[in-house]
Amino acid sequence: MGTYPNKFSCAGHTAGGVGHPTDFTYPTTTMVNNITKPYILHHGTSDNIVNIIYDNNLAAIFTTNGVTHQYFTYTGYTHNTISQDSLMYSRTQTFFNQHICNLSTGLNNNLFEKLEVSICPNPASEYIKLNINQNQITQVQIFNSMGILFKEFSITQSTQLDISDLPKGLYFVRLKNYSQQTTKFIKQ
Secondary structure: OOOOHHHEOOEEEEOOOOOOOOOOOOOOHHHHOOOOOOEEEEEEOOOOOOOHHHHHHHHHHHHHHOOOEEEEEEOOOOHHHHOOOHHHHHHHHHHHHHHHHOOOOOOOHHHOOOOOEEEEOOOEOOEEEEEEOOOOEEEEEEEEOOOEEEEEEEEEOEEEEEOOOOOOEEEEEEEOOOOOOEEEEEEO
């Protein structure tokens, strides 16, 4: 995220952080200073693979730089157990829903009629059909569950989209016009 900050609306990780300047396996402070988008961190206190000090350092940099973030530690969790924890997934989903869906347009959203969108089929493997209750061109973005932008395009009313090239997982579809409405689908 520090290398390509404009590709993300928010991000997060389990067991990472900022390393010593001579340790090239971790992001440097210079790279981390490029991160301005909301970020969620999770780390197990019994992680013997990635030292928790790296995430402590990262959270401190975010605080200093005024980056919106949440940092959770999990007592007794190892490097492997944290990556499979249901509470970690739930916290991450809530965080991403708040920060992917609530990007500011700079406009008074009360001026616009709320868009309604439906996606079918859901789950899907080859394509999805987006149905929108507007006759105007709408900007659409598709993010994965880590907040990475995968596709961006314009549509009018009903459009079928090829998703066969997307990896399996949870995706968020955000309508950029009007109220920044977001919905989700699962790629099988």
